[in-house]
Amino acid sequence: MRNTKLSSLVCASLLFVGATNCINAEDAKQTVDPLIQKALSMGLKAIPNDINELKKLTDPDNVLTAQKVELGKKLYFEPRLSKSGIISCNTCHNLGLGGADGVSAAVGHMWTPNPHHLNSPTVYNSVFFKAQFWDGRSPHLEDQAQGPMQAAPEMASPPSLVEERVNSIPEYIAEFKSVYGNDVKIDFATITATIGAFERTLVTPSRFDDYLHGDASALSDTEKEGLDLFLTKGCIACHNGVALGGTMQAFAVTKPYKFANVGDFKGDANGMVKTPTLRNITETAPYFHNGQIWSLNEAIQEMGSIQLGITISDDEATKIATFFKALEGRKPEITYPMLPASTATTPKPDFK
Amino acid sequence: MRNTKLSSLVCASLLFVGATNCINAEDAKQTVDPLIQKALSMGLKAIPNDINELKKLTDPDNVLTAQKVELGKKLYFEPRLSKSGIISCNTCHNLGLGGADGVSAAVGHMWTPNPHHLNSPTVYNSVFFKAQFWDGRSPHLEDQAQGPMQAAPEMASPPSLVEERVNSIPEYIAEFKSVYGNDVKIDFATITATIGAFERTLVTPSRFDDYLHGDASALSDTEKEGLDLFLTKGCIACHNGVALGGTMQAFAVTKPYKFANVGDFKGDANGMVKTPTLRNITETAPYFHNGQIWSLNEAIQEMGSIQLGITISDDEATKIATFFKALEGRKPEITYPMLPASTATTPKPDFK
Numbered sequence: 001m002r003n004t005k006l007s008s009l010v011c012a013s014l015l016f017v018g019a020t021n022c023i024n025a026e027d028a029k030q031t032v033d034p035l036i037q038k039a040l041s042m043g044l045k046a047i048p049n050d051i052n053e054l055k056k057l058t059d060p061d062n063v064l065t066a067q068k069v070e071l072g073k074k075l076y077f078e079p080r081l082s083k084s085g086i087i088s089c090n091t092c093h094n095l096g097l098g099g100a101d102g103v104s105a106a107v108g109h110m111w112t113p114n115p116h117h118l119n120s121p122t123v124y125n126s127v128f129f130k131a132q133f134w135d136g137r138s139p140h141l142e143d144q145a146q147g148p149m150q151a152a153p154e155m156a157s158p159p160s161l162v163e164e165r166v167n168s169i170p171e172y173i174a175e176f177k178s179v180y181g182n183d184v185k186i187d188f189a190t191i192t193a194t195i196g197a198f199e200r201t202l203v204t205p206s207r208f209d210d211y212l213h214g215d216a217s218a219l220s221d222t223e224k225e226g227l228d229l230f231l232t233k234g235c236i237a238c239h240n241g242v243a244l245g246g247t248m249q250a251f252a253v254t255k256p257y258k259f260a261n262v263g264d265f266k267g268d269a270n271g272m273v274k275t276p277t278l279r280n281i282t283e284t285a286p287y288f289h290n291g292q293i294w295s296l297n298e299a300i301q302e303m304g305s306i307q308l309g310i311t312i313s314d315d316e317a318t319k320i321a322t323f324f325k326a327l328e329g330r331k332p333e334i335t336y337p338m339l340p341a342s343t344a345t346t347p348k349p350d351f352k
Numbered sequence: 353m354r355n356t357k358l359s360s361l362v363c364a365s366l367l368f369v370g371a372t373n374c375i376n377a378e379d380a381k382q383t384v385d386p387l388i389q390k391a392l393s394m395g396l397k398a399i400p401n402d403i404n405e406l407k408k409l410t411d412p413d414n415v416l417t418a419q420k421v422e423l424g425k426k427l428y429f430e431p432r433l434s435k436s437g438i439i440s441c442n443t444c445h446n447l448g449l450g451g452a453d454g455v456s457a458a459v460g461h462m463w464t465p466n467p468h469h470l471n472s473p474t475v476y477n478s479v480f481f482k483a484q485f486w487d488g489r490s491p492h493l494e495d496q497a498q499g500p501m502q503a504a505p506e507m508a509s510p511p512s513l514v515e516e517r518v519n520s521i522p523e524y525i526a527e528f529k530s531v532y533g534n535d536v537k538i539d540f541a542t543i544t545a546t547i548g549a550f551e552r553t554l555v556t557p558s559r560f561d562d563y564l565h566g567d568a569s570a571l572s573d574t575e576k577e578g579l580d581l582f583l584t585k586g587c588i589a590c591h592n593g594v595a596l597g598g599t600m601q602a603f604a605v606t607k608p609y610k611f612a613n614v615g616d617f618k619g620d621a622n623g624m625v626k627t628p629t630l631r632n633i634t635e636t637a638p639y640f641h642n643g644q645i646w647s648l649n650e651a652i653q654e655m656g657s658i659q660l661g662i663t664i665s666d667d668e669a670t671k672i673a674t675f676f677k678a679l680e681g682r683k684p685e686i687t688y689p690m691l692p693a694s695t696a697t698t699p700k701p702d703f704k
Contacts, residue, residue, distance in 0.1 A: 056521070059374075068380055077448055078450070079446070079454070079558055080454065084455070084459070085454050085455055086443070086453055086454075086455060086459060091438070094431070095688055095690075096429055096688060096689050096690055096691045097431070097691055098693065101431075101437075101438055102431070102432065102437050102438075102694065102701065103436070103438060103701045103703075104435055104701075107436070107438060110463050111462050111463035113703075180673075266433075283693040285693075285694060294696075294700065295696060329688050333687055334687070334688040335685055335686065335687060335688070336447055336448060336686040336688045337448050338447075338448055338683050339448045341450065341634055341635040341637075342454065342637060344646075346645060348646065349454065349455045349456075351455075351459075351465075
């Protein structure tokens with residue numbers, strides 16, 4: 001924390017002239033380490049420390065309440081939203097495993113592997129993405145949550161089944177009324193929107209954010225070398241913004257991807273692919289849309305090759321991967337939800 | 353809390369003569385409601401309020417430490433202990449669903465239904481069982497945990513795979529050393545014993561325990577009627593002790609079970625079957641070893657018929673089921689564990 005003294009001084013002087021917090025002081029601190037300025041100027045952004053700034057990114061319509069988030073959490077962990085009754089959102093986006101599942105292709109209803117051999121992306125920090133799903137077909141989390149729940153190889157639930165299950169459980173009805181008012185219609189859209197609300201809170205500030213906020217000591221020298229390489233080599237072209245990813249980008253620009261033959265995924269109508277976030281990337285192997293690369297170094301080198309047309313050396317890849325350690329985030333503490341019991345009218349698990 | 357005044361008086365007088373707590377005062381309170389005495393004299397037991405008394409039941413060898421329980425919790429939620437990497441203990445013994453999975457027969461590796469069509473029993477309060485598994489073949493939780501992990505239709509992991517996965521993750525090695533000392537051998541027995549340690553803490557005191565401890569107002573009048581029927585009709589013969597179950601008993605004594613044809617389970621060598629606990633039974637449908645009965649009333653009536661040779665009327669069954677509501681326990685708060693990342697040497701998920 002080399003800059004503590006300086007930042008305190010700046011902060012104190014700002015307070016003297018009427019500033020209400022030290023955000024400007026942090027800007028001042030950033031001038032100390034030119035690499036921070038370089039990272040910011042090239043398009044990297046910190047997760048805001050200031051709660052109001054964070055809310056502008058995660059809750060722009062100001063819809064989140066503690067009660068809604070808590071209900072959304074229950075539904076996120078609720079296996080009865082799946083046809084079988086044993087698959088929840090958390091099955092493939094496991095909050096204990098970096099928000100993913102650690103397997104190449106997601107496995108769903110009746111152990112069906114994803115038919116396009118697609119890998120489950122992390123839910124952490126997905127609120128910062130400009131688009132959801134690998135082909136970016138969904139604009140936000142509330143909409144995204146409707147996909148896997150219905151998809152036959154995932155949770156395989158028709159919306160009517162989801163609605164019947166939830167509406168058969170008085171505790172859920174009471175909670176929805178408490179969150180949305182007595183006139184709430186507990187339909188598929190409301191249920192999935194409530195899950196989206198919970199997912200909006202799954203934000204993981206890291207040492208890298210501390211660094212961008214001005215704590216030059218938050219990164220080791222090797223991590224800084226890795227960051228500099230990350231910027232200089234051009235990784236930043238796609239992995240930018242708060243999410244270090246989350247936008248649609250051309251894929252395999254300079255060369256075919258070496259595992260392009262696994263699955264039939266070709267991106268959106270224009271061949272664009274959603275760039276995965278690099279936050280918590282050390283926790284979410286395997287990599288790429290079809291989960292074919294397990295080593296972070298190999299993933300970095302393959303990206304250099306197919307996206308940037310450059311060779312990234314083993315040493316450079318190791319340094320970039322070391323920088324990625326600084327993106328391991330502080331996860332929100334999740335109290336495991338106790339789910340209300342089924343009733344006589346709850347539709348039974350369906351294994352067809 | 354009708355007896356508060358009386359019990360306070362008794363408690364105060366006992367303190368005066370040197371008693372260190374009010375347990376004896378609770379005995380005194382129990383005399384107020386004859387049904388409490390009846391329940392106790394016929395074999396029902398409360399989960400002790402006194403921590404030392406509780407430890408005698410849940411941790412007789414005094415092996416539990418907070419750190420071991422915390423590590424055990426991680427392993428309980430750890431899907432990488434399964435061959436596929438996506439099934440954990442919590443998959444079938446879901447702590448959010450009354451400690452079970454809510455389906456008739458457990459589903460495991462590659463979506464294999466349990467070959468004997470056996471239903472997953474709850475893990476809550478299983479520490480109080482005299483035997484584990486439906487056929488009682490395991491003496492305690494540390495031993496029990498070795499079964500499903502290896503069983504081909506469950507987690508399907510050879511012990512060597514479990515050991516390799518855990519030993520490939522430095523954070524786990526550090527935690528095992530911290531719990532057991534630097535010389536610890538992180539083998540299958542130690543891993544499963546650590547899970548057992550966590551499971552020993554999954555105890556859920558209920559309103560019924562408050563009642564047995566002397567709070568006569570903890571049960572409603574209908575619940576008391578149900579309890580009295582439960583005692584008088586003979587349910588208590590098998591569903592007794594702290595667990596209201598958990599011992600080996602003859603099954604289908606007076607008549608064949610009406611779904612005896614589903615699955616091939618015949619009990620242990622002597623045809624004995626482990627009596628399920630009734631704690632949290634309202635949360636763990638479907639019922640019976642093969643999960644064929646979804647309604648608690650129907651389960652109660654079927655038990656009367658095949659075990660006791662009596663007819664339990666609809667009204668009586670409803671009252672007994674109402675009593676079971678008082679067995680819904682207060683669950684321990686579980687902070688969802690963040691699991692350490694795999695490494696290059698971690699054996700990959702295996703979907704064969």
